[in-house]
Amino acid sequence: MKGSFLLVAALAAAIGVGAPVANASGKMVEIGTHAAWNVAPWRGASGDSMRFQCLWFKADINYAGYINEIHWNRGTYTTSGTYNNVRVWLCHTTKTALEATFDNNYTGKTPVQVMDKTTWQMPAGPGWVNFGTDANKFNYNNADNLLMEIRWNGDGGVNDACSRSGQAYSRCYAYDHTATTGTVQNNGQCIRLYINTMSGVEPTSLGRVKSLFR
Numbered sequence: 001m002k003g004s005f006l007l008v009a010a011l012a013a014a015i016g017v018g019a020p021v022a023n024a025s026g027k028m029v030e031i032g033t034h035a036a037w038n039v040a041p042w043r044g045a046s047g048d049s050m051r052f053q054c055l056w057f058k059a060d061i062n063y064a065g066y067i068n069e070i071h072w073n074r075g076t077y078t079t080s081g082t083y084n085n086v087r088v089w090l091c092h093t094t095k096t097a098l099e100a101t102f103d104n105n106y107t108g109k110t111p112v113q114v115m116d117k118t119t120w121q122m123p124a125g126p127g128w129v130n131f132g133t134d135a136n137k138f139n140y141n142n143a144d145n146l147l148m149e150i151r152w153n154g155d156g157g158v159n160d161a162c163s164r165s166g167q168a169y170s171r172c173y174a175y176d177h178t179a180t181t182g183t184v185q186n187n188g189q190c191i192r193l194y195i196n197t198m199s200g201v202e203p204t205s206l207g208r209v210k211s212l213f214r
Contacts, residue, residue, distance in 0.1 A: 026068070027197050031060045032165030032190035037075040040173050040185075042122055042162065044081045044155035047175030051182060052150045053105055054171040054189045055098050061193065064142035067114075068135035069194035073163035074125030081122045084154030085177075088115035088133055092144035098170040100181045105147055105172065112138040120152075122160040128192060140195065148189075151177040163190035 041052030067090060089111035098105050114133040123129050140146060169188025174181065 027063045027065075027195045029061050029063060029193045029195060030191070031056050031193065032163070032167055032169070032188055034073070034163045034190055035166030035187070036164050037161040038164035039159040039161045040171070041150050041152075042081055042083070042160035043175070044083065044157050045159040048155065049153040049177040050151065050173060050175060051102060051177050051179045052171065052173040053098055053102060053182075054148050055093070055095060055105070055169050056146045056148075056188065056191070057096075057169070058142060058145050061140065061142065061146060061195075063195045063197050064140055065195045065197040066136050067138050067140050067146075067193050068133075068196050069192075070131040070133050070148070071128040071192035071194070072122075072131060073190050073192075074123065074127055074129050075161045075163070076126045077124060077161060079158045079160060080124045081158035081160040082156035083120050083122070083152040084118065086115060086117045086120040086150070086152045087113060088131070088151075089113050089149040090138040090140075091147040091149065092141060093147040094144055095147070096145065097186070098147075098172045098184055100172060100184050102149070102172060102174075102180060102182060109144070111147075111149060114138050136196070153177045164188070165190050 041050050043050065091106050091111040092109045093105060094107045095105050114137045165188045167188055168186060170184060170186050171188060172182040172184045
């Protein structure tokens with residue numbers, strides 16, 4: 001009985017009385033070096049719908065876990081565009097460069113939908129903007145590269161520019177959310193990913209408990 005009491009006390013001291021057992025730890029990963037402001041995929045003044053894909057490399061992410069937030073870097077613009085029927089997917093891929101046929105870029109993997117909104121508004125800049133994707137939907141494996149696909153249909157007629165990288169990522173887009181092929185460009189999207197990298201009791205906490213009974 002005394003031993004049980006000591007074990008409970010040790011656990012409380014190690015992880016904190018009243019603290020939840022499942023604590024989350026996250027990482028913010030910023031990908032891409034700003035080269036220019038670009039309005040793809042938010043080209044509301046150029047078309048009435050869009051299908052857009054972009055690719056990021058595993059080496060630039062380097063953490064496994066749920067990608068719970070995606071942030072865009074907005075330029076110094078006073079416009080604030082509205083987009084309708086906005087859907088977003090994340091997908092593992094073995095592609096190192098995108099091709100013109102959208103579905104081929106999945107490389108046999110299954111895209112996971114992380115956003116489905118009737119309307120979405122891009123705030124005026126400048127600064128980083130939280131895209132508003134759903135949390136705990138896409139669990140990145142830190143083995144494959146990462147593909148993001150965006151489709152929207154209907155908009156307020158405004159172009160919204162975000163930061164584009166000059167690095168050798170790639171993207172593919174078409175002014176039609178139902179398109180099967182698009183135009184490929186050898187540059188990428190500057191982005192911030194917020195990744196939930198751990199859940200459960202931290203190993204250091206359990207280590208402190210173990211040390212009490214040696």
